[in-house]
Amino acid sequence: MDNRSKILLCALELFSDKGYDAVGIQEIVDKSEISKPTMYHYFGNKQGLLDALLKEYFDRLFCKLKDVIVYQGDLPLTLYRIVMTYFNFSKENPQFYRMQLSMIYSPKKSLIAESVTTMNTYQYKIIEDLFISASQDHGNMKGRHCIYASTFLGMINTYIGLFLDDSLELNEECIYKAVHQFMHGIYS
Amino acid sequence: MDNRSKILLCALELFSDKGYDAVGIQEIVDKSEISKPTMYHYFGNKQGLLDALLKEYFDRLFCKLKDVIVYQGDLPLTLYRIVMTYFNFSKENPQFYRMQLSMIYSPKKSLIAESVTTMNTYQYKIIEDLFISASQDHGNMKGRHCIYASTFLGMINTYIGLFLDDSLELNEECIYKAVHQFMHGIYS
């Protein structure tokens, strides 16, 4: 494996284990068995490393989400596929999702927030657009797409958080129930 | 105001603004306009300060929760009161709730987690006990109290997160809808 990938991998492990701010550059380069200037060569600074890490993984998720979010009149089906995509992604990249979860509510003035907010806003926007499309078929959804997008993502993250703590199995029944419950909130 | 309270207040402000790990002791004592040994006199070390801060505020929340969680056969009503309690608490202590939210998913090996987990487990336990009581009246709830407690708390935190970002107003309609949607997940 090339040094760049080695650094990214070790950084992910350390960040997800101890938190971004609690991990020093020295620790990362020691674990990666490379030297500090190599790290600075590839990523510029600590935040650059985090940016690269977030981009690396989120791009994969966004790619899969785009394939799945094609509204064709059946909202529950589309939501089902979205939840499935998130669940699979978190199963394939548990360490990354752990880290990402820990950063969602990071203080606004923190350096983390700068990097993470972009990604979360993008996620949110994709989902929001879906609800806007769907509201053409569901009159009672109008004007509520912001809340739907946020709470839907919130619900997904709650479930994944439980899964990552080994408190819940993310199976099809779980997805079905989640979507069903969410849809009920829209209809009623 | 006495020095101890001054330190707690400044620490809360800084932690919620920048995150626990990103704030140094020096910064806290500068802002509090006290000296380092005074801080160490009261709290022992940085983690002791966080512990005291968490205890200070969570005790107030737990106190109010205990008054409200008295199951007498009407689960929706009790849930409504719980949500109301959380919402009011987050309105009264937005900075604290912000900080607490940012710590919920903190990495397990981090120092933060040690302090926060106790509080979150306790919260969880109170709610779980309620669902256990209620499952005597609702047969289809049996064995699912863990999931109910977790997702119920997750839902509450999602809403409060939106409120703290000025994306949502926490009014009675909001509580009603949240509880209604949650109950639907139980009945069906």
Place this chain on the structure above:
DNA sequence: ATATCTATATACCAAATGGTATATTAGTTA
């Protein structure tokens, strides 16, 4: 063949980190 560029290392830096040794003041108790 020479110049350039990428990737890497050694050795270094000022500043900040969490924490403490020692001393002093003020109030309380014997």
Place this chain on the structure above:
DNA sequence: TAACTAATATACCATTTGGTATATAGATAT
């Protein structure tokens, strides 16, 4: 009054922090 305790300050500490100046090996392009 003497002894003790709680609360505070000055000055200090070793370690770690994020980051860099300089140098070098190897590949590539002119």
